Amino acid sequence: MTERVHPELNKEERVADMVSALRRGGLRLTPQREAVCWELAGDESHPTAQALYDRLKPRFSSLSLATVYNTLQILVEQGLIHELGSAGDGTVHYDADPFPHVNLVCIRCHRIEDLAQPGLQAIAREIDRTSGYRVQGARIVFYGVCQQCQSLEPAEN
Ligand SMILES: [Zn+2]
Numbered sequence: 185m186t187e188r189v190h191p192e193l194n195k196e197e198r199v200a201d202m203v204s205a206l207r208r209g210g211l212r213l214t215p216q217r218e219a220v221c222w223e224l225a226g227d228e229s230h231p232t233a234q235a236l237y238d239r240l241k242p243r244f245s246s247l248s249l250a251t252v253y254n255t256l257q258i259l260v261e262q263g264l265i266h267e268l269g270s271a272g273d274g275t276v277h278y279d280a281d282p283f284p285h286v287n288l289v290c291i292r293c294h295r296i297e298d299l300a301q302p303g304l305q306a307i308a309r310e311i312d313r314t315s316g317y318r319v320q321g322a323r324i325v326f327y328g329v330c331q332q333c334q335s336l337e338p339a340e341n
């Protein structure tokens with residue numbers, strides 16, 4: 185379930201892509217913004233801005249939530265990450281993997297897991313070919329109750 189959806193890009197390459205996207209987006213590169221990129225690259229937990237902020241704040245006391253938000257915003261605009269929307273918890277989650285894959289959202293514990301679905305890449309290529317759009321990614325979300333939460337449910341009669 186947790187196999188890498190897009191294994192050919194290593195973390196250093198992902199960070200380098202994000203850093204140049206920030207420059208293209210007109211943001212000055214600061215250690216804080218670069219740290220947001222490192223935190224995101226290879227992150228499969230689909231973090232919220234607040235979660236990233238909480239993880240980085242101990243190392244960067246001058247970090248503000250606004251910096252995390254505007255860094256995420258530029259990365260979204262440049263197509264490096266996706267805004268995945270809420271997982272039923274009322275906050276926006278970000279997907280660090282922009283390549284087409286299935287996201288499984290648990291409506292009980294609000295965790296989001298990736299599910300590799302190789303057929304989706306072919307569909308994305310087909311849409312890219314026929315639509316005239318330069319497709320940059322896709323947002324595919326399935327909602328349900330994860331195995332862990334199912335095991336906590338009382339047995340049905
Ligand atoms: Zn769950």
Ligand SMILES: [Zn+2]
Nearest residue numbers: 279281287298
């Ligand atoms: Zn995902």
